[in-house]
Amino acid sequence: MKRIYQYFFRGLIAALPLGLTVYLLYIFLSWMETLAMLLIRPFFGEFYVPGMGLILGIIGIFLVGVLVSQRNVGKLLSLLEFPFTNLPVVKSIYSSLKSFADYFAPHPAQATQQMVVILRMPGQALEVVGLVTRQHVDNLPTGFLQGDRVAVYLPMGYMIGGYTVFVPREWVQPIDMTVEEAMRASLFAWMNSASKGAPPQPMPPS
Numbered sequence: 001m002k003r004i005y006q007y008f009f010r011g012l013i014a015a016l017p018l019g020l021t022v023y024l025l026y027i028f029l030s031w032m033e034t035l036a037m038l039l040i041r042p043f044f045g046e047f048y049v050p051g052m053g054l055i056l057g058i059i060g061i062f063l064v065g066v067l068v069s070q071r072n073v074g075k076l077l078s079l080l081e082f083p084f085t086n087l088p089v090v091k092s093i094y095s096s097l098k099s100f101a102d103y104f105a106p107h108p109a110q111a112t113q114q115m116v117v118i119l120r121m122p123g124q125a126l127e128v129v130g131l132v133t134r135q136h137v138d139n140l141p142t143g144f145l146q147g148d149r150v151a152v153y154l155p156m157g158y159m160i161g162g163y164t165v166f167v168p169r170e171w172v173q174p175i176d177m178t179v180e181e182a183m184r185a186s187l188f189a190w191m192n193s194a195s196k197g198a199p200p201q202p203m204p205p206s
Contacts, residue, residue, distance in 0.1 A: 032057040116182040117172040119152055119165070129186065130154045130165075130172070131179055137166060155186040 033053030040052065119128040134151035137144055148169045155162040177185075 028057065029054060032060075115174050116177040116179060117152060117174050119154070119167060119172050121167075121171060128154055129175075129182060129190075131182065132172065133164065140166075155183060 031053075033050070036053040036056045039056075040047070115132050117130055117132055119130050120126070130152035132150055133153045137146060137149045137151070144166060149166050150169050150172060151164055151166050152172060153162055153164050
């Protein structure tokens with residue numbers, strides 16, 4: 001009975017990520033196919049080639065990326081975000097998700113911040129994997145310890161959440177992993193072996 005349970009659990013772990021990915025892709029493609037038919041039929045009648053929805057979705061995402069990269073679009077986005085940034089509960093959720101997504105966006109100025117590190121406290125054999133999110137503490141509110149310190153986000157397994165700690169720079173050491181690999185490994189409690197990513201980089205000065 002125990003062996004049957006183990007096989008079932010392993011099968012569930014293997015099938016669940018794939019099933020969720022396929023399901024989300026199916027919903028996205030179905031929605032885009034419906035939208036594509038609504039946009040094309042007024043001009044071409046019943047003519048439609050399956051797959052136009054996928055092409056439309058890719059083009060739409062690309063155009064959104066180009067649009068939000070323009071400086072003048074910032075004011076318009078602020079107006080669109082107004083309901084999400086002023087409602088009490090929605091504001092906290094939306095701001096947190098946006099900040100979390102912005103961390104993984106390809107900003108050249110933040111390239112040195114997006115690194116995976118091992119946090120080792122002096123005199124302790126404990127090692128914790130984290131992501132550097134702040135290279136200095138100069139502009140933090142009064143009350144934080146000053147000096148050559150960094151902020152490290154420690155993700156939790158099996159859920160989206162974690163802790164942010166402020167530690168001396170010498171406590172952290174970059175490791176040979178990308179941010180995406182570290183988040184994926186942390187999500188499943190490092191049960192699977194992670195592939196190697198970019199070469200480790202030295203910690204930049206504050």
